[in-house]
Amino acid sequence: MKTRESKRKPAENLTGGSENQSLPEEVENHQETETADGASLPDAAIASLEAKVAGLSQALDEAQEEARKSLEGWQRTQANFENFRKRMTVEKAEWTTTANMLLLSRLLPVIDDFARAFLNLPEELQDHSWPAGIKLVEQKLRRVLEMEDVKPIPVEPRDVFDPYFHQAVVQQEVEEYEDGQIVAEVQTGYLLGNRVLRPALVVVARPKPTTATEDETQATASNEAQDSAAEN
Numbered sequence: 001m002k003t004r005e006s007k008r009k010p011a012e013n014l015t016g017g018s019e020n021q022s023l024p025e026e027v028e029n030h031q032e033t034e035t036a037d038g039a040s041l042p043d044a045a046i047a048s049l050e051a052k053v054a055g056l057s058q059a060l061d062e063a064q065e066e067a068r069k070s071l072e073g074w075q076r077t078q079a080n081f082e083n084f085r086k087r088m089t090v091e092k093a094e095w096t097t098t099a100n101m102l103l104l105s106r107l108l109p110v111i112d113d114f115a116r117a118f119l120n121l122p123e124e125l126q127d128h129s130w131p132a133g134i135k136l137v138e139q140k141l142r143r144v145l146e147m148e149d150v151k152p153i154p155v156e157p158r159d160v161f162d163p164y165f166h167q168a169v170v171q172q173e174v175e176e177y178e179d180g181q182i183v184a185e186v187q188t189g190y191l192l193g194n195r196v197l198r199p200a201l202v203v204v205a206r207p208k209p210t211t212a213t214e215d216e217t218q219a220t221a222s223n224e225a226q227d228s229a230a231e232n
Contacts, residue, residue, distance in 0.1 A: 104150055114138040153189035153200045167199040177205035
């Protein structure tokens with residue numbers, strides 16, 4: 001039995017060997033087919049992926065550019081709104097100041113009337129209670145003006161005339177006053193903060209005109225001085 005099995009086994013091995021020898025050609029052909037198929041598929045896939053990546057990159061660039069433009073537009077809008085808000089705040093303050101100036105300037109003639117009335121108060125009414133009550137009304141009105149930062153423009157004789165604070169109503173030739181000096185105040189001026197609410201009306205000194213005699217005297221003195229200088 002063993003001899004027969006051993007004899008059969010070589011035959012089987014031979015047969016198997018012949019089959020194994022024919023397999024490599026099929027396997028090789030199959031591998032060649034897979035290699036050829038595998039080489040064509042990745043190229044198409046890579047090309048497709050590259051196209052998609054290029055499209056996505058372009059879309060990203062466009063989105064970033066759009067985002068940049070949107071950000072710049074938002075920043076400009078924000079800056080414009082901030083400037084508008086500041087401008088409106090300033091304009092509102094100016095409107096309020098202008099409205100206050102208009103109202104307060106209309107109250108100044110009332111203060112002037114009070115002052116003139118008390119300057120011309122008859123002597124028999126100096127100690128009367130009725131003028132005292134009117135005086136209290138005037139003081140309350142002045143306190144209201146002070147609360148609104150309204151104060152009179154200080155004017156003293158011999159002050160230099162300033163057209164920003166003063167308005168000249170008369171020019172006079174006054175002894176011992178130089179040209180442009182204030183001689184007297186006709187009407188009190190007022191300031192609202194640092195702004196002139198009403199200029200002070202003043203009388204301003206002007207130089208005395210020189211006469212012909214004075215001109216001749218000055219000319220003679222000048223000629224004598226020149227002659228003396230020439231002799232020396």
